[in-house]
Amino acid sequence: MKASETGSNDTIAAVATAVAPGEGSVAIVRISGPQAEPIGRRLFVPPGDQTWESHRVLYGHVVDPASGERVDEALLLLMRAPRSFTRETVVELHCHGGLVAVQRVLELVLAAGARRAQPGEFSQRAFLNGRLDLTRAEAIGEMITARSRRAAQLAMAGIDGGLQRRLTALRGRLLDQLAELEARVDFEEDLPPLDGAAVAAELATVRGELERLVAEARQGELLRQGLRVAIVGRPNVGKSSLLNLLSRRERAIVTDLPGTTRDLLESELVLEGVPLTLLDTAGIRDTGDRVEQLGIERSRAALAAADAVLLLFDLSAGWTAQDQALRDLVPPGAVLLVAGNKADAGGLPVG
The missing domain is CATH 3.30.1360.120 (Probable tRNA modification gtpase trme; domain 1)
Structure with missing residues (x-):
């Protein structure tokens, strides 16, 4: 053209x-x-x-x-x-x-x-x-916005036409089966009987390949867009300290006073090739402080929208009713990781 x-x-x-x-x-x-x-x-x-x-x-x-x-x-x-x-x-x-x-x-x-x-x-x-075909055009945009090496490698595979070649091959196999069926309709008397089992097996194989492509696309989306991970827990359980440790910098203010974190803090990092946005949330509790209440409301919204939730609890105090209430707030589709903290404060390790 x-x-x-x-x-x-x-x-x-x-x-x-x-x-x-x-x-x-x-x-x-x-x-x-x-x-x-x-x-x-x-x-x-x-x-x-x-x-x-x-x-x-x-x-x-x-x-x-x-x-x-x-x-x-x-x-x-x-x-x-x-x-x-x-x-x-x-x-x-x-x-x-x-x-x-x-x-x-x-x-x-x-x-x-x-x-x-x-x-x-x-x-x-x-x-x-x-x-360019459409898959290559999209891959160029993905290469430009890649946030990790693995995401860039995935985009490069698209630019090289890997996805288009796989789709073209699958389309060809489906057209072959369609031709077999149409030939039997037009020339049934001149051809041997249709091997229905072979056709069904080939269609099942193609379907499996397509499902694998969909699964790879979902994995690729995670590599491109990254995961939003909300760090939640009761006040003063160590959420900000964990954020600073993972970020390798003093991103959040840390004190011994409950309610220090009053706003939603974000920190971006790449872990094992996957971009992560860590969200340090305000400790969720009942409080009369209006400013802290606003932070808690934002924490609840971040928790509801997170792809994964890291729930911290205090090992020295054990699992409490407040911890269970936070556990119940985790969205059904989110990945949940429960971790105990403050083992050095007299708590017992948990399995």
Whole structure:
């Protein structure tokens, strides 16, 4: 499919790298569409006799054509259609990072005739122009937002087309069985009897493969999105100390006074390749303190929305009615882990 068939006759541009003040030495302004090369030639001035060839890097300066001012020292990469990510002609201007320089370059590109790209529009054009299938397009987004190494590896498998190949193979097997059935309808007298058991066995095998794909997708979702783990327990049971220990920093204030934590604290970490968001909740108890009551209300809401719950109880005091009441608040679908704390305070270890 050609770009003209998708309706993408205009030229789009955007900053293709993360932009933050004082962060990153290089930023990329990407231009895609029929006017990409003319815009590049208008704004980019290479010294000497450098040849504008596809997939060749040029050195020079981005110049404001209205004033002749040199805006930035940069590299230009030209990728003529269809040998580009979008299968359109693409120009990339590799500028200095930060905020000011790259934004000025983008403003010049837009003033030269490009339109600011919508979020994900480069990938959309790659999909519409047949450069990517839907699974690969989604995998690119997952790679960008990956929060752990395992999530990035999973996204890379999608970019390489692993999922699409498996789906295509399963589709082919189903079409083979459909052809067997339709052949018996049209040419029953000319063919041997249908082996119903073999057809049923093949369909069962394909179904098992599809169920395995669904299970892998759920596991992949956990790797991409992570788990929200609520640390709950009675006041002063050690929730904040545990959060600080797992986070390896003093994230929460710890004192011997009950009710120290009055707001919901979050800490993100990666454990065994799985992103976790730990939620340190206020100790749930009856109190007349309005501020503490608000914290307890947030704790209850976090408990109801958590993927997993770590319920701490005081070993020195044993399992109490308050601990059981907290246990009863855990949502039915959440994973529950009960752990005893303060064994050094005279409690007995539990199995």
